Amino acid sequence: MIYIIIFLLVGIVLAGLHRILLVSANIRAPILRRYLRWVYRGDFDLCRNELQHMGFYLLLLPHEQEEFLYRVFYLTKNKLFVGREGLKITPQMKVLVCAALAQLTFGYSQYSLPRLVAIYLYPGPFFSKRLQVQVKGLSIDSHTLMLSWPDFCKGYASATDGINLGLHELSHSLWTYMQYLNSDFTDIALLKLRLHRQTIRQNTPESDPLFRDYAFTDDQEFWACCVEIFFESPLRFEVEHPELYNLMRKLLLQDMAERWRRIRKN
Numbered sequence: 547m548i549y550i551i552i553f554l555l556v557g558i559v560l561a562g563l564h565r566i567l568l569v570s571a572n573i574r575a576p577i578l579r580r581y582l583r584w585v586y587r588g589d590f591d592l593c594r595n596e597l598q599h600m601g602f603y604l605l606l607l608p609h610e611q612e613e614f615l616y617r618v619f620y621l622t623k624n625k626l627f628v629g630r631e632g633l634k635i636t637p638q639m640k641v642l643v644c645a646a647l648a649q650l651t652f653g654y655s656q657y658s659l660p661r662l663v664a665i666y667l668y669p670g671p672f673f674s675k676r677l678q679v680q681v682k683g684l685s686i687d688s689h690t691l692m693l694s695w696p697d698f699c700k701g702y703a704s705a706t707d708g709i710n711l712g713l714h715e716l717s718h719s720l721w722t723y724m725q726y727l728n729s730d731f732t733d734i735a736l737l738k739l740r741l742h743r744q745t746i747r748q749n750t751p752e753s754d755p756l757f758r759d760y761a762f763t764d765d766q767e768f769w770a771c772c773v774e775i776f777f778e779s780p781l782r783f784e785v786e787h788p789e790l791y792n793l794m795r796k797l798l799l800q801d802m803a804e805r806w807r808r809i810r811k812n
């Protein structure tokens with residue numbers, strides 16, 4: 547009898563430790579990461595297969611790819627996905643949305659946007675009761691994200707047009723989270739972004755503008771559109787608006803133009 551009790555207690559402790567590992571966003575010890583990779587090898591394989599088609603992942607150095615893969619795995623295990631209007635959530639959908647989040651926050655050590663709890667995917671544009679219009683995506687404060695799945699995919703199908711629904715909506719969630727962490731920092735950044743918005747608005751060329759009209763809706767939309775362009779047209783962004791690019795680089799703690807230059811050199 548005593549052996550059965552000890553066996554059960556050991557099992558409970560191990561299960562608890564396993565659970566702690568799974569919900570810890572920043573496991574650094576190689577042995578613990580190897581353990582997770584072994585236990586969840588099927589999930590890691592799925593993530594890796596899906597990421598092979600992602601432009602951002604292919605730009606990363608091998609050790610960055612390993613970190614990115616781990617982060618995507620972690621996010622798929624710790625975000626709640628809900629299919630709406632009949633859409634069935636697949637493991638691939640989870641991986642691709644989590645990869646967008648990992649891409650946006652790759653410069654941060656706290657990359658998971660912990661306040662973002664639920665991600666709702668729709669089979670197409672959907673009606674927002676809050677805005678009373680059809681929308682393709684919506685970020686509510688920093689805790690809920692709603693996306694039209696086909697429009698999310700379109701964002702990655704064309705990776706250089708500066709339009710990416712997933713990054714756009716997630717950047718709203720990121721801003722709200724940054725504001726929550728340090729409102730002084732985001733207030734100053736917002737003032738700088740506003741000045742750039744006004745300058746660019748006055749000097750936008752009529753043909754082939756880098757910023758679409760929607761970017762000039764308000765401060766938040768300008769930030770979100772800057773994020774899209776930062777990831778999809780970084781070299782042009784850097785050449786045409788070096789100061790703004792530099793501000794975005796500091797806000798996102800990563801340098802996309804440098805990544806592109808590195809790839810071109812090799």
Ligand SMILES: [Zn+2]
Nearest residue numbers: 714718767770
């Ligand atoms: Zn927006």
